[in-house]
Amino acid sequence: xxxxxxxxxxxxxxxxxxxxxxxxxxxxxxxxxxxxxxxxxxxxxxxxxxxxxxxxxxxxxxxxxxxxxxxxxxxxxxxxxxxxxxxxxxxxxxxxxxxxxxxxxxxxxxxxxxxxxxxxxxxxxxxxxxxxxxxxxxxxxxxxxxxxxxxxxxxxxxxxxxxxxxxxxxxxxxxxxxxxxxxxxxxxxxxxxxxxxxxxxxxxxxxxxxxxxxxxxxxxxxxxxxxxxxxxxxxxxxxxxxxxxxxxxxxxxxxxxx
Amino acid sequence: xxxxxxxxxxxxxxxxxxxxxxxxxxxxxxxxxxxxxxxxxxxxxxxxxxxxxxxxxxxxxxxxxxxxxxxxxxxxxxxxxxxxxxxxxxxxxxxxxxxxxxxxxxxxxxxxxxxxxxxxxxxxxxxxxxxxxxxxxxxxxxxxxxxxxxxxxxxxxxxxxxxxxxxxxxxxxxxxxxxxxx
Numbered sequence: 001x002x003x004x005x006x007x008x009x010x011x012x013x014x015x016x017x018x019x020x021x022x023x024x025x026x027x028x029x030x031x032x033x034x035x036x037x038x039x040x041x042x043x044x045x046x047x048x049x050x051x052x053x054x055x056x057x058x059x060x061x062x063x064x065x066x067x068x069x070x071x072x073x074x075x076x077x078x079x080x081x082x083x084x085x086x087x088x089x090x091x092x093x094x095x096x097x098x099x100x101x102x103x104x105x106x107x108x109x110x111x112x113x114x115x116x117x118x119x120x121x122x123x124x125x126x127x128x129x130x131x132x133x134x135x136x137x138x139x140x141x142x143x144x145x146x147x148x149x150x151x152x153x154x155x156x157x158x159x160x161x162x163x164x165x166x167x168x169x170x171x172x173x174x175x176x177x178x179x180x181x182x183x184x185x186x187x188x189x190x191x192x193x194x195x196x197x198x199x200x201x202x203x204x205x206x207x208x209x210x211x212x213x214x215x216x217x218x219x220x221x222x223x224x225x226x227x228x229x230x231x232x233x234x235x236x237x238x239x240x241x242x243x244x245x246x247x248x249x250x251x252x253x254x255x256x257x258x
Numbered sequence: 259x260x261x262x263x264x265x266x267x268x269x270x271x272x273x274x275x276x277x278x279x280x281x282x283x284x285x286x287x288x289x290x291x292x293x294x295x296x297x298x299x300x301x302x303x304x305x306x307x308x309x310x311x312x313x314x315x316x317x318x319x320x321x322x323x324x325x326x327x328x329x330x331x332x333x334x335x336x337x338x339x340x341x342x343x344x345x346x347x348x349x350x351x352x353x354x355x356x357x358x359x360x361x362x363x364x365x366x367x368x369x370x371x372x373x374x375x376x377x378x379x380x381x382x383x384x385x386x387x388x389x390x391x392x393x394x395x396x397x398x399x400x401x402x403x404x405x406x407x408x409x410x411x412x413x414x415x416x417x418x419x420x421x422x423x424x425x426x427x428x429x430x431x432x433x434x435x436x437x438x439x440x
Binding site (some may be wrong): 011012015017043046047049050051053054055056057058059060062063064066067068070071074075 | 277278281282285286287288289290293299303306307310311314315374375378379382393394396397398400402403418421422425428429
């Protein structure tokens, strides 16, 4: 170890950050070099001066109090948030996902998943408003059936209504439950009757329920909305359904059904 | 979070010293450090309050067995840097090269004790933040290089060079102040 090397390690030695081997070498050098010893002494004194004269201010009492209060408040707040975020939130998220999946997969019990009643009424109203013009006009059922031939995926048969007691006006193709359906417009004593004839074999069938307002009507189902009665008649043998919509009194309408 | 990790979390936190106890034990040091950083007592108090809250919220990240004081110093310095540094009256950067020429100095004798302390504080306040913090952490808090490096987020070599510069600057400032007094 020489004086130049000592200068290099002076502070490491002074600050007790030097490794043992170098420390021994420095100590040996200091024993025989008064210049470096003096230099070390001077630096040591300076360090001592800094240590003793750099005032360590005490934290004001008010700060101590504020910090304690603040921590107490945070503890109360934090403990709830902590419990929720760390413990409950993941479980809550899983629960939400499970419920969401469950609701999506569970067979719906609500009738509005089969809104054939509402849809039929809407179609009936749209005809009345002139939105759907008739595509053919005839009072001859044979002509009407001939018009539908080839236009639907199923064989259109006369609507289940006593055609001798009503007047056939005409008809057109409509979509009911996204299926191409035959639409007949009939009249009786100034009342307009819409008759939809369609194939609903692959659609879940509506059921009578108080919640949906669908009531049993003999072998059929009926629902009244917006002042219009909708009678639903399903034929399980061929999967076709006939839906009648009218504001005619229900008893009179019933008499017309065959 | 599974039951086991939940258990671990609670166990971990229960086995540590309560945060509040640790904090109050070192509050003077934290305040002193904050004050040296800002040179403003109100701001120092605000920094300590903010750092206390941040420390409390992230206490779960504090590794048991490590130096709590050093950990809190890091938070105090982060708060200072992020929120106060811009508005603090940062001194004009010291010319290190100039300071390096002041290696051989006369001995410090003949000052009155009180006056000397005051001058020393003034000299400290004139140092750039990195040098001031390093010097404080070493001489006042008596922390080893390694912990200072962690607090200052710099290599140990940088701590050594900053400490060297800080010492030279302090000497230089003291001489200048002493000359003014006489």
